[in-house]
Amino acid sequence: MPRPATLLRLAALGLLLAFLLVPQRFAPLFAPLAAGGAPPIYDQGNLWMLALSHLATVLAACLGSIVIAVALGILVTRAGGQEFLPLSRAVVSFGQTFPPVAVLALAVPLVGFGEKPTLIALFLYGLLPIFENTVVGLRTCPATVLDAASGMGMSARQKLVSVELPLAMPLILEGIRLSLVINIGTATLGSTVAAKGLGEVIIAGLLSNNTAFVLQGGLATGLMAVLLYDAVAALERRLCRNARID
Amino acid sequence: MIVIENLTKRYGETMAVDAVSMVIERNSIAVIVGTSGSGKSTLLRMINRLIEPTGGRVLLDGRDTGSEPGYQLRRRIGYVIQGHGLFPHRTVAENIGTVPRLLAWEEDRIRARTAQLLEALQLDPAVYSGKYPHQLSGGQQQRVGVARALAAEPAVLLMDEPFGALDPIIREKAQDDLLDIQRKFGTTIVLVTHDIDEAFRLGDRVAVMSEGRLLQYDRPEVLVTRPANPLVARMTGSAERAMRLLSLTTAGEAALPLTAGESGADAIVVPTSASLREVLSELLWRGSECATVADANGAPLGRLTVAAILARARPA
Ligand SMILES: Nc1ncnc2c1ncn2[C@@H]1O[C@H](COP(=O)(O)OP(=O)(O)OP(=O)(O)O)[C@@H](O)[C@H]1O
Ligand SMILES: [Mg+2]
Numbered sequence: 001m002p003r004p005a006t007l008l009r010l011a012a013l014g015l016l017l018a019f020l021l022v023p024q025r026f027a028p029l030f031a032p033l034a035a036g037g038a039p040p041i042y043d044q045g046n047l048w049m050l051a052l053s054h055l056a057t058v059l060a061a062c063l064g065s066i067v068i069a070v071a072l073g074i075l076v077t078r079a080g081g082q083e084f085l086p087l088s089r090a091v092v093s094f095g096q097t098f099p100p101v102a103v104l105a106l107a108v109p110l111v112g113f114g115e116k117p118t119l120i121a122l123f124l125y126g127l128l129p130i131f132e133n134t135v136v137g138l139r140t141c142p143a144t145v146l147d148a149a150s151g152m153g154m155s156a157r158q159k160l161v162s163v164e165l166p167l168a169m170p171l172i173l174e175g176i177r178l179s180l181v182i183n184i185g186t187a188t189l190g191s192t193v194a195a196k197g198l199g200e201v202i203i204a205g206l207l208s209n210n211t212a213f214v215l216q217g218g219l220a221t222g223l224m225a226v227l228l229y230d231a232v233a234a235l236e237r238r239l240c241r242n243a244r245i246d
Numbered sequence: 247m248i249v250i251e252n253l254t255k256r257y258g259e260t261m262a263v264d265a266v267s268m269v270i271e272r273n274s275i276a277v278i279v280g281t282s283g284s285g286k287s288t289l290l291r292m293i294n295r296l297i298e299p300t301g302g303r304v305l306l307d308g309r310d311t312g313s314e315p316g317y318q319l320r321r322r323i324g325y326v327i328q329g330h331g332l333f334p335h336r337t338v339a340e341n342i343g344t345v346p347r348l349l350a351w352e353e354d355r356i357r358a359r360t361a362q363l364l365e366a367l368q369l370d371p372a373v374y375s376g377k378y379p380h381q382l383s384g385g386q387q388q389r390v391g392v393a394r395a396l397a398a399e400p401a402v403l404l405m406d407e408p409f410g411a412l413d414p415i416i417r418e419k420a421q422d423d424l425l426d427i428q429r430k431f432g433t434t435i436v437l438v439t440h441d442i443d444e445a446f447r448l449g450d451r452v453a454v455m456s457e458g459r460l461l462q463y464d465r466p467e468v469l470v471t472r473p474a475n476p477l478v479a480r481m482t483g484s485a486e487r488a489m490r491l492l493s494l495t496t497a498g499e500a501a502l503p504l505t506a507g508e509s510g511a512d513a514i515v516v517p518t519s520a521s522l523r524e525v526l527s528e529l530l531w532r533g534s535e536c537a538t539v540a541d542a543n544g545a546p547l548g549r550l551t552v553a554a555i556l557a558r559a560r561p562a
Contacts, residue, residue, distance in 0.1 A: 148333075151296060151327070
């Protein structure tokens with residue numbers, strides 16, 4: 001007998017998949033919102049393909065954020081790298097505070113329309129939570145544990161790989177989760193520069209004054225974010241069940 | 247054998263350790279005592295080069311410890327700290343196997359050694375191997391810490407206030423276990439504490455430190471009977487020095503031979519391992535004049551009288 005939380009998860013996943021694969025079945029639900037004979041379900045593209053490329057863009061950008069943010073986090077917590085902390089923090093915070101729309105506008109002249117400017121914007125936007133959590137995670141490793149690790153003859157590298165990173169992992173994953181979820185939403189902006197994604201549905205709705213489209217794009221994106229959030233949280237619990245520090 | 251020569255550590259203006267020289271014999275326990283900030287930990291951590299000395303050197307079995315990379319040296323030296331420092335994300339068995347794994351031992355050998363150590367420390371391997379540190383009591387965590395330090399069969403074990411976090415009863419048990427382990431594995435131990443009773447209980451020799459300097463390094467009874475200076479006398483507790491002296495001798499060592507005609511049938515029977523302090527206390531409590539010293543089977547070996555005990559409470 002699965003637990004209620006699992007049932008809810010499966011229900012949400014089933015709903016999302018059903019909507020993306022056979023959207024026409026949901027037409028009666030959205031019909032009241034489509035005014036004056038407008039189509040109740042988005043008909044200018046395949047929702048399933050849009051959702052997949054939306055997800056692919058977010059995951060690719062996130063992978064880039066993880067590599068750079070974790071590497072930076074490791075660098076600034078080493079004995080020789082502390083002087084880079086203020087600079088790294090400034091760069092990463094700038095990535096978060098500079099509006100993604102502005103990044104898109106600036107990136108298009110450089111790299112053209114399509115996926116690339118969106119990837120850049122999401123990559124920059126996702127750095128901060130991962131970086132900050134990596135730094136905190138590495139900094140809060142208990143001093144006695146680190147002392148014992150050195151005392152037993154671990155090299156700096158062995159200490160990092162087999163003690164510090166595993167102990168920081170719960171926080172790093174939390175940062176990744178945050179960054180993923182924010183970017184699932186933010187990625188809808190990419191459709192303004194012709195990246196394939198669920199933002200297209202929302203924009204089409206705005207242009208044709210069709211609330212049904214806007215709602216469909218919003219709901220699909222939202223469901224995707226919730227499911228992804230939940231999946232990473234489950235991974236976090238699984239990996240970190242025992243890394244409890246008393 | 248560990249030879250420490252003129253070992254010095256300076257932090258800016260502070261001399262954390264100031265030209266300390268001492269020799270620690272093989273298979274013995276040296277205890278370093280001193281007030282907080284006297285440089286005990288710094289001295290200890292210079293032996294395995296967790297701290298690089300400003301001056302002087304350490305010889306381990308005749309070899310300068312500075313002649314190999316620090317991490318390699320540390321794999322040959324056990325290290326136990328207060329609060330154990332166990333890896334929270336690793337099981338008891340994985341914690342204990344840390345150094346053998348760094349040294350690329352075969353898995354079978356690691357498993358066998360882990361089981362042997364857990365048994366030596368009275369932790370059933372079947373029960374405890376797979377547990378995580380947070381599932382153990384403080385005393386058990388501390389024992390796993392000791393097992394981990396001994397895993398790769400180091401000739402030397404460094405311990406920095408290893409029992410500091412334990413309550414008095416468990417601490418006494420841990421001290422007994424350590425003495426057993428030391429006899430069993432023949433390890434040379436250097437232990438830091440600020441508990442003078444612990445120092446006297448465990449140390450073959452006790453080093454007294456103050457402000458980075460080594461004031462005296464000698465057998466416990468010498469520290470009591472001939473303190474090098476008033477500070478050592480104060481630290482070893484001049485008010486209780488007679489009792490302390492008694493606590494350093496066992497009933498077995500002090501027992502008078504049974505003379506012909508004596509049955510050895512005193513009302514009070516004490517084991518050979520009891521300290522004279524304990525025997526005297528028992529005699530005073532029971533209002534008795536003499537006790538029989540018996541071996542583990544209860545066979546009388548000798549006797550002790552109050553007068554004979556009191557004679558040992560003064561410097562010879
Ligand atoms: N990294 C450091 N930088 C500057 N001073 C230090 C450093 N480490 C230790 N000291 C100083 O060196 C002296 C000796 O310190 P140490 O830790 O060896 O003392 P201790 O005898 O172990 O004390 P405790 O019983 O409190 O553990 C102290 O005055 C301390 O402030
Ligand atoms: Mg100390």
